[in-house]
Amino acid sequence: MTLFNLVHFTRPEWLLLIPIVGLLGVLFTMKATHQGLKQLIAPHLLVHLTHEHKGHNLNKWLGILSSLLLCLGLSGISFDKSSTPLYVAPNKTIFVVDQSLSMYATDVRPNRQTKAKQILRDILNQDMEGEFALVAFAGDAYVISPFTQDKQTLIHFLVALDPVIMPLYGSQFHKGLELATGLLDPTDTNAHIIAITDELNDQDAAFMEDNGRLSNLKFDVIALGTEAGANIRVPNGETLRRNGFPILAKTPVEKIQQATNNIGGNFYTHDLTPTDLKTISQSSDFSDARDAKDSGVLGVTWNEQGQWFALPFLLWMLWQFKTRALFVFLVALPLLPQQGKATPMDWFKTPDQKAQEAVNLGDWEEARALFENPNWKAASHYATEDYDSAAELLREFAHSPEEYYNLGNALALKGDLDDAIEAYKSALKQKPNFKEAQQNLEYLQDLKEQQKQQQEQDNQQGNQQNKQQNTPDKTQQNSKDNPRSEDENQDTQSQTQDKDPLNQDNQSSSSTEQDNSSQDMSSSQETQQALDQWLRQIQDDPGTLLQRKLWYLHQERRNENRFNEEEGMQPW
Template sequence: MTEFIFIRPALLWLLLPWLLLTGIQWIKRHRSNDGQLIAPHLAQFVLEDGPRKQGSSTPWLVSLLLLLSILAAAGPSFEKHTVPVFKSKQARVLVMDMSYSMYATDIQPNRLTQARFKTLDMIGQFTEGDTALVAYAGDAFVVSPLTDDIKTLENLVPSLSPEIMPSKGANVLAGLDQAKILLDQAGYADGEIILISDEVEQDELADISDLFNGTNYTLHVYGIGTLEGAPIGLPEGGFLKDRYGQIVVPKLDPERLSALASRQGGRYATYTHSDSDIKTFAPNKVTDLDSNEQPGEALWHLDAGKYLLFIIVPLALWLMRSQPLTLAILVVALIQPQVGYSADWSNWFKNQDQQALESYQQGDFEQAQSAQDPVLKGTALYKAGEYAQAAEQLKHATSAIGQYNYGNALAKSGQLDEAIAAYEQALQLDPDFTQAQDNKQLVEDLKAQQQESQQQNGDQSDNQEQSGDQQDQQQDGEQQQDGQQQGNDQQSDQQQESGQQQQGGEQQESNQQGEQQNGEQSDSDAQEQQSSDSDRAGQSDNDNAPELAQSAAQNEQQEQAEQSAQSAQQAQQQAADGEEQSERAQQLMQSRPLTPQEKEKAQQLDQLLRKVPDDPAILLRNKMLLESQQRVRQRHPRGVEKSW
């Protein structure tokens, strides 16, 4: 990709002093009148450097050298290349409470409005990594999966409200579980979950701890509300009341929310009018390269200033030809020292084991294998994954740590009995060696599991052999039966051939009688079967009456949800059709001037389009409704149930 720029354009300001120095030099040379007072043919004898000094080009060469040096330092670039870079791999999920308690008015205008504002401010802080958004009420739904597109999240947050949630409630456990699922599916080993809520029930704390048990996810909590609380103002007017007719006043419990955050290694902040609260959740600038960064690619401008060195260096050497001392110092300074010399110097006062120990501490296990001490060499081999060689080196260790490492190497190589013996030897040398005791117990458990699996496999093989013998016996019996059957078939065939004519008439009479009997019997059987079926149907209807009523109620709710979803989709379709018609009208207006009749139709069309409801929350509501219908028989973990 060709594009000429200066990578460090600020250095071009050095051209101003260069122009000043060059102008002064030019003025001095033209004001010099020494050569004009003496005849030119006598100047070469009278003046020491007469004409040679006047014709010297050294100042101009120095000026050229400075100009090239400034241009090279500014970094001229003609093209871009793709280079590997590292980008942040941070991940976080925002979990927003969409229960009716967010309509409490203790924070003006209400908690929901301020929570949306604070969420937008938080999203603005997350310039690196991926961010997801989850909303929960009676159930949890993914509003946006993990993405680095901040604009998408900023467009979705203002549409969130308790009205678009399919079910009422405050199931915080379902919201946190949905956030955990997003991080697990994306493959993040660690991540952050920011809970934006006003209340967590005491009974949910244990379930939340169990949910995050065994994970590296950090839970931050942002409390929205006040200690005094306020009534919940409903959008249709009035205040929310409980089943006893009392006005509900939700209050913030900062101690419980703070304890929840600290238990999961996170931070807690409560609502303030400034931005000091959301700065609590600002990402750390210092990240670990192994866990929080991943490789990528970027376009990088190539610095072409290095090519000017092929002109600058020879020119500088030629200008300093009359100053050999300065030239020698410059050449020595340009020689790059070898890093290995410094390392060899520091190793002069260390033996081989000390050098190997230093390499081991620095993580260079291959270099540490050069140690003469068998324990250190065996430990380095163990760290490098060479377990069999490590066991050979640690076999003759006399210390408890050496026998402990020997047992580890044997266990890694699959020699469980020898590993147990090594751990026992380590415990004899040091009875308080708890790590050896723990590893010994683990290896014994592993050995027991292997024995059980082998025994089960042996039992299965015995059963297979027994079943095989039985099958062979059955096959032999079947073959004998087949032989007997063939003989019987032959005899019966002969008998049939001999007596076929005599039995023909009798068989017809018997068949007619059998048909009459079968008809009467089938009629009686049908009557009995019909009466029994009716009895069973009546009994099952009486037994399953509650279940049928419940299923009918569920079907009715599902039909209502489907009707609402269909109506919303129809509204969306109408809006889309209206947009297409408006675009066509605009194209017609741009292509040619409209007649008065067409202008009147266009105005009518615009008035109709204004009447179409433009609700950005329709898509979210439909999405949640469809997902809620799919979860009828597959539920997520339930938390404490309440209607606000």
């Protein structure tokens, strides 16, 4: 809970204790009256039977105040916030949605299209991580949204998605699957495809069985509609007809289930239960937390200060037991940790543990002196940029691919490129798919090649300079022998300039270019202002924008789409 973006409560339910503490405090501070006793007991005896506290109630009020502050501390009160990097799972989820005209069938109320959008929203609202993409298909398949970490982007496109905006009518499920698998890289192992369709022909089933990529990733298929089918009612209220008879759109549920089971996928009907939704969403979350990658986005984290609000209550409690609290404080005083001195607990720690504590504090110099483990000691030398010592240590015990990779890094930073290349090669022999080692190896090989070429160029330039120094300059000798030659050359150049009209044309053309450039700058500014005004007048209609996008994609594949239309492909 955040108040005016200034105060944040991590656990606001603890604030409910504040009125309770206040009420109890009022009850405890109320003075007790003896009106009933005065009526039953004589006044001269009542004085000896009752005791009236004549001191002040400062201790009680301090207790109430410290208790209220404790409630604030338990609520996780925060005043400042910090930015921290956010990490995302490497999962990739692609939604493949059928947008054929049969999605207007009314066997699922109000129609299949509305049900499909509802299913997608329910899945996206589950606890899913990673990147998401949206592919829609009808007579052809189109990428509605490329991979994004923002699930709201897909929900925004769902509002505008509709079968009537598809450039080419039909139902080509295999094209949607082909486009979805094409969005994935060969290295994407944490991939998940969720398909929603109401049709599956023989070509689609054959593609699913022949495409080995689908069987190697998470694949869920949700069938919309029923075997009995229903009429197709388009948005204007009319029923889609063929040869004067209403079209009955049937969903081959058993055929879709059989084809999905054959490749090891999971089949669902449109009547999804909460358990089904949870199963679908969890199937995307199967990566190790160590594989998470930096999203490049900074998140806001509120820093709690509740411990300071609990301190007054602790002091007040100590005051209630003054004698015992003082004794405990005197006993514990010698055991308090002091900066720069070892505590008794340090006697039981190994040098590596002490060095690790120094690393946690950022003191690599001290850690380098304390580490005994050669691997960690080499890491400390590497962190302090002592690459010579790090390389010497790593040479002694390098056996695994990771150790050879670290040795190569130390040698490369040391400047020993040849030995670094051999170290990377040793790492790749043991682990051929070691991508980092392969990249560093290729970089050093390219660097060696560049150094070799630069050295050859330097040698050639040096040889040319030596030849020029050893060869006498005939032109200088001639100029010394004939002093008139320089004057004659100057006269000749001036004459050629006077005779050559191109020089004058070049001067005039340069001035003309300057004028044209200034005019172009002014015209570009006017064009930009007109463009800004025009953009302000554009209405942000997501349906129209998405329709234009799909139409442009359709035009890029115009020849192929025309062939499909000529083949008489079913338009629903």
